[in-house]
Amino acid sequence: MEINNIIDLSIFQMIAAYVFVILVLIMVKIRGISREKEIVISTIRMTLQLILTGYILVYVFDNISPLITIVIIIIMEAFAIHNIYKRTKTKLSNKIKKIIAISMILGTLSSLLFFLFVVINISPWYDPRYFIPIAGMLIGNSMTGISLGVTRLIDGIHSKKNLVESALMLGATPKMASKEIVDNAFDSAILPTINSMVGMGIVFLPGMMTGQILSGISPVTAIEYQIAIMLGILGSVALTVILFVNLGYKTFFNEESQLELEE
Template sequence: MDNQGLVNLSLLDLLVAYGLVLVAVVLARLKRIGQEGQMLWASLRMVFQLLAVGYLLHFIFAVKSPLPVLAILLLMGVFSLQVIGGRIKTKVPRFYRVVGVSLLIGCGSVTFLFCTLVVHYSPWYDPRYLIPLAGMIIGNSMNGASLAAERLGSEMRERREEIETALCLGASARQASRPALRNAFKAAIMPTVNTMAAMGIVSLPGMMTGQILSGTEPMVAVRYQVAIMCAITGAVAITAYLIVLQGYRRYFTKAHQLDFDQVRS
């Protein structure tokens, strides 16, 4: 334990904790769900990625320049886009452009406003604040972006006859797609809404728990958690809205006709 009351974890402590992952893998094997390999690989990938990030952040924190920080943020964005693309089998047309622009605007604008108007730290590129805060915002927006893109694609395919009928009756592309857009946006933000509803009573969020364990006063940790959760909600909503707004247009021609090549199952 250090002077601030923080309990340092040894390598042996981490090995004991990792044993719980192995328990999950064994249980999955017993139930024959066929995902044991994926679970083991995901856990190993997590360990190596976090170790790499830890060493990289140690270097970045020592460099007083915005360029390495911006490079890290760009790398985080590119990697998140790659992860989202790997999750979704049936992608909306121009998937990477649609999702990439949405993440850039949604996460970028919220991170900038949150760091400058809420946290008030200086300089603006201080990696000890900017990288963790941006990471939480991007990480949570990834889930919303995945759900929005996947649901939009499935809704447009399942409702293609309904949409075509509405177009024949004189509706515009947006009017015909409105139920699909509504369902896609709702699916994207619902997990975040559920998380907010359960936070504090059912679960203690990771950021707040980490601050308390590091010796921060509980009420200070609570204020930070409330603030970052509001930022995450805004980023998820903006990102998902931009995905459905850009995405549905890719299913139509300029003449507001449904492109059947894009909605074919």
């Protein structure tokens, strides 16, 4: 059936979409790839999480409140930071964990507030229909960026330990000795965002733009929003990651500018 020219998916149609999951399970089974458990669990989690989110958003949209919006943002930030800790395979020191949290909070919130107040200029500022989806995109992409940055920074410091120590013995400061590692970590972290921008509009239509078009909004208006949000995502990822790498590398050095790595 259609509601306001939007096709409303029935239960049967939703179930039919899970055929794609079955196809993937068959493929990995035939190839002998042991991913069946992960695929099933991720599918179930995704379904339950989205259903729960849908009902929560219905309540939030019907009961607009600055307190509720702030609480949701705090939860999103906390989950993103926890997810970064969980994604990183190597052990993280308490110092670098603090840097990750500070970078995520400062980078994403400053980008979000600028986007809402200057780019869109929404009123009231806590309108959940704008605040929550935009915050989700900025925080989610920044989380991915920092996850890559953390891995590259830690791997770089460990793999190039001898080069860093040699530079320090020759009189270089910790900043100079680790500059190449920091630059590589930053580059690796923002590259996925840049690559996604290259093919956007020609190779694929992003989710936000597709959703707006399906809801009946003019494609031109949808494009305007998509351009704005992609630039916001780029800025948020870059700001968050640059904060992390420029503060994070310092956690590997002591007060005497000596390299200290936890075994």
